[in-house]
Amino acid sequence: MVTIKDISERCGVSRATVSKALNGHTDIGADTIAQIRRVAKEMGYLPNATARGLKLGRSHNIGVLFVDKTACGLTHEYFSSILDSLKVESERLGYDITFISKDIGEFKMDYYEHAKYRNCDGVIIASVDFSDPAVLKLIASEIPTVSLDFVYDNRTSVLSDNIGGVSALVHYFYEMGHRKIAFIHGEDTSVTQKRLISFNKTCASLGIKVPEYYIKPALYHDPKLSGLATRELLALSDRPTCILYPDDFSFIGGMNELERQGISIPEDMSVAGYDGILLSQVLRPRLTTYHQDAEAMGREAAAKLVELIEQPKTALPQQIMVSGQLLKGDTVKDIND
């Protein structure tokens, strides 16, 4: 491997001079800089991130915590999109990303220790069980962190606009004449709580009374349970005219159930999903849904984290709301007279 030492010997200058020349310090003569850079290129010099990291205490490496408790992990398009844009933006800003885990091989450690061990300059926390003490230890530590869809005191977070999303969907149902709106929701998380509150609040503000039996618990990413909930809703004597699903994917379960009962979308039942994943837009009829801008969330998270890392004095912890977009598909019927 070509090192700074090799270059210094070839150029007849000291290692210090080479380092400074390559890093653009101003106390080196222009000729010397030019020569050193040329030789470095000729010899195929590559800086050694490890040595640099040791000396500088900075790794230019961002840790990413991605541990989904629902076990679908990265395979959920929402999260894989976030990861993808996180990766792109981080690289653009000069950082690599490394996954942080508990226990690495024989070595037992928690997330915080792992991040320290790897010298991460900062950490992005997404898709984890925020009730895990190990996660809280990390987020509360001195390491700069940005969390996704979770707020922690005095830390920066990037949030999807769950309130606005559900509100937009309910308003859309309302505009289309619907007054009997059912909501099948995901497992109890802070995201779900926000969506539920938004649902209730929006309905109330529109003067809609939602009977308790219109609100059904299910799970995210689980078509089976959403199918069951759909069946229960269809069995009601006071049947809703539209159903809001936990997410686009679990809507598939509802779709199947409706089809099985010969109920067509949107003629006999209006439906909407959540997420706006690719699938929702290739189904026919095209699914009405709220697109979460996962790409923007990943990008923002990376950008903010780098800001926290590079300007620790001036970067304010903040909560960044990323709004999505209502995608009006063809699954909501206009029943205004």
Next chain:
Amino acid sequence: MVTIKDISERCGVSRATVSKALNGHTDIGADTIAQIRRVAKEMGYLPNATARGLKLGRSHNIGVLFVDKTACGLTHEYFSSILDSLKVESERLGYDITFISKDIGEFKMDYYEHAKYRNCDGVIIASVDFSDPAVLKLIASEIPTVSLDFVYDNRTSVLSDNIGGVSALVHYFYEMGHRKIAFIHGEDTSVTQKRLISFNKTCASLGIKVPEYYIKPALYHDPKLSGLATRELLALSDRPTCILYPDDFSFIGGMNELERQGISIPEDMSVAGYDGILLSQVLRPRLTTYHQDAEAMGREAAAKLVELIEQPKTALPQQIMVSGQLLKGDTVKDIND
């Protein structure tokens, strides 16, 4: 930060002794080892991966190349599953994973240089354009690599059984009485070539003559094009009785087209996908498809790479075929008389 030096001072021994005690060297007294370990724990000592990496020339870090030219990248379930199991297995074996990119920040470099820069012990190459010279440079380098679905001389690769998968599907069609089998295939890659050859060979071995117009080009992960191809197939006077799609997701396009024309699955047309993603198994009727064991592929790739890293003398480069599984859904009608 607690360092070895701190421990050595506290224990009244040299730094060398502490290092050896923590690493289980045999030339340190049992009492000393016990004391050092106790103190290390008390003080909350964490090894510093950077310093260690610098000294040892090993990072315990695996680089991952994941650059999909079709731009769906990580959001394709096949790839995200691979990544997920890659991550799990690597961590189990004591390695972290870092993404490798071209250009990191201001610094222009190719994949090989990036891997060197980060001191990766090895690299896993998946979902990339293997015609990219930068990829070839990496795979041909002295860095241990494992590639997925691509074979390179004298290197280890993990391959999905595309030959077997297509063969299994065609055989299944055949068993169910089908003789007019259409194949919509993805863009021209080595994977597609294998599938096409397997398709032709299997049909030939079964005595089936496949007219050229039964074979339609489309793209992976693109329902629109598969929909168009479906339309063309349906317009034929000599209509096929079944269609094999590039993958489960692009099948959605075919599904839409069939539904639009009032052709029901499987009564009027039998279909099959490829991949066996979650979606295929929640659709009704359940899609007949060939499940690629992405989880096993990621696991194998990580395990083999670690072997190459840790036993460079004895680890043979090899091609590991991971077979999948035919998932008999309800989209192929038995038309035997």
Next chain:
DNA sequence: AAGATATCCTTAAACGATTTCGCGCTTTTG
């Protein structure tokens, strides 16, 4: 008793880079 052996630990260099401080030279200044 003296050399050989074993046990346990230390010294010091090394990995590759960065940075502080200061030196020597040239140029400017009063």
Next chain:
DNA sequence: CAAAAGCGCGAAATCGTTTAAGGATATCTT
């Protein structure tokens, strides 16, 4: 013309860890 200032560069320490070589002491051997 001497002092001050500016420029270009180098010496050496440093980051935290590992390890080859060797030293000190106790034990064994004959």
